[in-house]
Amino acid sequence: MTTLAIIVVYLGVVLAIGLFSHRFFRGTSEDFFVAARTLGPFILLVSLFGANMTAFAVLGSAGEAYMEGIGVFALMASSSGLVIPVVFYFIGTRVWALGKRRGYLTPVQFFRERWDSDGLGLLLFVVQIALLVPYLLIGVMGGGSTLTQVTDGLVPGWVGGLVICVVVLAYVTYGGMRGTVWVNVFQTVVLLALGFIAFWAIVSKLGGLDAAMQRVMASNPDLLVRGEHIKPWQLLTYTCIPLSAGVFPHMFIHWLTARNAASFKPVIAFYPVCIAIVWIPSVVLGVLARADFPDLGVAGANSVLVQMINLHAPGVLAGLLAAGVFSAIMNSFDSQVHAAGTMFTQDIVRHYGFHDRMSEKQQIMVGRIFMVAILVVTYLLSLVTTRSIFKLGVWCFTGFAALFPVVVAAVFWKRSTKWGALASTLTVAVLWICFVIHGWKDAGYTIAGTGVMPVAVILLASTAAMIGGSLLTRPPAAETLAKFFPDASTGRVEDEDRLYSRRRG
């Protein structure tokens, strides 16, 4: 009951922060959707990091480490610590600059204008939302299993998921992006602090890190090396997965909240260390759990972190640590719900229903309605889904990462065309569906068992489609390019346009 009481108080604090943020609401759609582009360096660091830390990172990584050992850290954490800040440096800062100059609120608005194509925008909208749904599910499922575990089954999983949905619904719809960011900041600080406390408390109880590892060395020495659990090709090709951070709509929208490009500096510099601080405790505790709980299945592995907390740090500490797990779950979940609502409002209702003319009040109201609808659908889906959080996440990240060539081409490649982007997006959609059908039943699926992750193949194919599709079609119009590359001469593209016309007769 103590644990439950602490969680209730924690959720109350989260709710209060989110609702309080509404006092600073300026009443404009830009404020509701991108916090009026006012976030400074510290808030941007914490909120971007929080928005990218999911139940996948905390619960999923512990569960995967329980099954596969220490290699999970290299697979996802240290690779993310390298790739994600590099994506922010090259892509995030430039998207921010374009977004500020042209007033974008969503990624689809950018792609639609960049290639002057409504159809492409609509396709990217459908693909991004379809890939976002499993990511949303991770949050609801993580919340449900956590609450059940920390209350020893007193609260069923469906109640935990429902609680997460209701709390997020309240502060996201009322507080908009500012509410989401404020809560993210609070929750990220809680996550970082409580992650360290959990680690310290449990490891101390086990007699120190060395003694705890010796227990695993005696019972499951294979978990302390990569050995047969992870193949070298898997480590190499897994590096493609964090490219998804450059395509996630919620990350894109978060970039737009920055006050200036310089606000990205601490985000880029400190991101690898922040990731390590969250992942090290999760991975180590997941490995240590094998000595205490030798026979958990895949489904049980999702909650192994909570089980460790219950076993070694019961009472008040368990409640606080469970709150930390909740903070990780809600941190990204709220951003995703907000992003999906923003996209439905701006890219569908405003663009198609009102031809981009819609009052500020209408936009905010429609945004809220869609956020509610998205939460209801996600919650209902969570009741019938039984997949491992980690595996569900990897498939979702695979799809987003494979769209990375579209983003790179949009930002850097003047010669890229809507047909290239269309070919690339359709290639991703088709290959992703094929691989999911093929690999869905095999939890550790890699191509022909070689260790090569499907994301690497889809990424190569989508890059080839982007390049081939662009070079074989008419270059974009000079006036379109002038909007996105104001300092660069478009002469070369115009020359190619003349060449293209001559070839076509």
Next chain:
Amino acid sequence: MKGKNVWRGPLYAALFVLFLLHNDLWLWNDATLVFGLPVGLMYHVGFSLATGIVLTLLVLKAWPDHLDDEP
């Protein structure tokens, strides 16, 4: 017109070297404990710190200043 940034090339190269170093095949089956952590895990903790240092240099020495100057 601003001069060429001499830091940019070496720092981009350093990022590529980090990418290569991420694939530490030489520690694949080594279970030695270093400060209580398996060496394969400790290596990647150190890798994360090294990445942080290179990225800090990147934002300090090779920042795309023009982005804030654009209209």
